[in-house]
Amino acid sequence: MAKKNKTVRPKARLPRGLRDVGAHEIRAMSDMLDAIRNVYDIYGFEPLDTPAFEYSDALGKALPDQDRPNAGVFSFEEEDGQWVSLRYDLTAPLARYVSENYDGLAKPFRRYQTGPVWRNEKPGPGRYRQFTQFDADTVGTDNVAADAEICMLAADAIERIGIPRGDYVIKINNRKVLDGVLQTAGIDPVAPENAEQRMTVLRAIDKLDRLGREGVALLLGAGRKDESGDYTKGAELAPEQIAPLLDFVSASDGDLDTILTRLRSLVGDSERGQEGVEELRQIGALLAAAGFEDDRVRIDPAVVRGLDYYTGPVFEAELTFEATGDDGRAVRFGSVGGGGRYDGLVARFKGVVVPATGFSIGVSRLYAALEALGKTNSATATGPVVVLVMDPEHTADYQAMTRDLRTAGIRSEMYVGTSGMKAQMKYADKRHAPCVIIQGDDERAAGEVTIKDLVEGSLLSTKIEDNKEWRESRPAQISVKRDELVEAVKSVLARHNG
RNA sequence: GCCGCCUUAGCUCAGUUGGUUAGAGCGCUAGAUUGUGGAUCUAGAGGUCCUCCGUUCAAUCCGGAGAGGCGGUACCA
CATH class of the missing domain: 3.40.50.800 (Anticodon-binding domain)
Incomplete structure (x- = not known):
């Protein structure tokens, strides 16, 4: 049978991991962004906008994977042979902006910025290749007061958009404390040859809430095989090195003083570790003085964040309530934002250390949570x-x-x-x-x-x-x-x- | 990246042990109703049965490859 000669029509379809946004979501999202903007404004931050793409090297040095500069990022070559990339977050463009305009900026420089970012990765449930972030950063001071303020700002912003107190928590940790624990376990955290192992340890700890102590123990040791048969290589630590790490990540019980005392003993005589604990103590004290108790902000050693550019305090905003999904199953939204101190990011342009700290809200995921809570306004429909x-x-x-x-x-x-x-x-x-x-x-x-x-x-x-x-x-x-x-x-x- | 499941009308899905004309419900368009959204009845439009290659007289169906979707895992700046 001869095939009928049909005109080949293009298929009306979107590339994977992208989606269209309809009237209802645009209106609700706009209200949400206004609410966040309002909080950031009140805190004294100034708006900034930067273009969607930048020269790849201006963004790219932050890439952990230098061998494949195109992996994870959308890049294309200009006529003059220079490569440009779509921004994958708002922090790298900020570092470029600060470096380029350094002399004219009042320091500490405080700015907020929102907009879409793009990641060339496999999309997953609730994960897209284009999504919106809303960032606030303070650049040019190593004062922990800046870190404490970022936490207050994050809590206020989340509450302002309609997540009730108690349904979220800002978790705080410090990379230096973890490094201190590593040091007492006999691993020098700053030695370049240990960098990979250190990141493997961080990633393992990051999975505590999903895999539990046993799963994390496997990842810290030889490795772990999941249900689908995929094998994850471990950090190859000895059992006596794993034990203090597990004690560390489980040290989130009790009040602030209890946790700090426990951490202090875990880092032993590591100078870096003691410094981290002291920073946490100061941040905790500042937050408490401002009225932010542990129903809003809490120290949690299990928070590490995947990024390797964080140098001190790290933060994570987590939604703690459960919602019922379309299929009737309980859905946890988990992390809706994160941040931390990154003292080295501007230095790669300037050659001088410009300390900075900031927080990024994943507004797309927050929107999904609001939708599940029934908090988006449908009156405008x-x-x-x-x-x-x-x-x-x-x-x-x-x-x-x-x-x-x-x-x-x-x-x-x-x-x-x-x-x-x-x-x-x-x-x-x-x-x-x-x-x-x-x-x-x-x-x-x-x-x-x-x-x-x-x-x-x-x-x-x-x-x-x-x-x-x-x-x-x-x-x-x-x-x-x-x-x-x-x-x-x-x-x-x-x-x-x- | 790796593992599993899936792909037939706009949507949700039947079905063909390989054979001429691929179906249902909902939705859509219209008529019954010279000017009334719902309900009812009737009619109509809408399909490269994901794509390509192979086997075959013949493929939506069998085999291979690829793409896309979903889920898990890894990565996540």
């Missing part, structure tokens, strides 16, 4: 008032009605299609129009317009089964003089917006 075109000859009249409504600040539109009245009614219904405006020959002759309340009409329809009755009763309609249109529509709208 009401559509416009629709002016029906009963007779195309009088389009100008309908346009005039629409203009009058718009002038009065009422969201409205004249039907701009070419279908008949029934289709226009269906259209208005689908748009969730609160009411439609009808002016046919009868109304025009009387100098009137008919206003049909669709919300009320829909309620009445459930009581009517006979179609003839439904059509003839013309429920929820009123007729008013043409010049009373705006006032009458206002009163209809007022009924439903109560």
Whole structure:
């Protein structure tokens, strides 16, 4: 059988890991971003925006994997042979900006920034290749007061968008403390030859909440095989080295002083470790003095963050409530943001150490959480008032009605299609129009317009089964003089917006 | 990257032991109803059965490769 000669049409589809965003989400997201922006503004941070892509080397040096510069990042070559990359976070562009404008900036420089970032990775549940972050950073001071403030800011921002206190927690740890524990275990954390092992240890600890103590122990030792048969190489630590690390990550019980005392003994005489504990103590004291107790911020040694550029305190914002997903299963949202101190990031441009600390909110995931909580506003889902075109000859009249409504600040539109009245009614219904405006020959002759309340009409329809009755009763309609249109529509709208 | 499952209409899915015309429900368009969104009845439109290669007289179905989706795992700046 000869195949029919069909025209090859392009398939309407989006590349994987990308998605379109509809009206409802745009409105809700916009409200959310406004709320966060408001908090950051109140804290004295200044807005900044940078382009979507930068020269690859300006972003790329932060890449842990130098062998494959294209892995994880979207890059393309310009005509002059230089490579540019889409930004994968907002921190690397900030480092570039600060370095480029260093002399003109008031230091410490505090800025906030939001926008999409792109990652060329395999998408997963709730993970996309384009998503939005909202960052706040303080650049140019090593004062732990800056770190403490970042934590307050993160907590306030999350509460402002509608996550109640108790449903989230900002967890704080310090890389230096972990390094101290490593040091007492006989591993020099700053020696370059141990860098890989140190990161493996960090990643293992990062998985504590998912794999438990046993799983982490395996990853710290020889390695671990998961259910799907995939094998993860471990950090090859000896059992006597693993034990103190497990004690360390499990040291989150008790109040601040208890935890600090425990950490102090775990880091032993490691100078770096003691320094880290002292930083945590100061941050904890500042937070407590500002009224941020452990219902909002807490020290948790299991928080490490995957990044290797963090040099001191690290933070993670976690949602602690469970929601029920579409499939009825409980969904934990987990981490919705994170950050920490990165004293080395600007140095790679400037050659001088410019200490910095910051926090990044993953607004896309936060939005999903809000949606699950039912906290996104759906009130704005009401559509416009629709002016029906009963007779195309009088389009100008309908346009005039629409203009009058718009002038009065009422969201409205004249039907701009070419279908008949029934289709226009269906259209208005689908748009969730609160009411439609009808002016046919009868109304025009009387100098009137008919206003049909669709919300009320829909309620009445459930009581009517006979179609003839439904059509003839013309429920929820009123007729008013043409010049009373705006006032009458206002009163209809007022009924439903109560 | 690795492992598993999946891909048939806009959506959810049947089905063909390989054979001429691939179905249902919902949705969509329209008519019954000269000007009324719901309900009811009727009709209509809509398909490269994911793609390519192979086996075959013949492939949506069998074999191989690839793409895409879902889930896990790894990575996550």
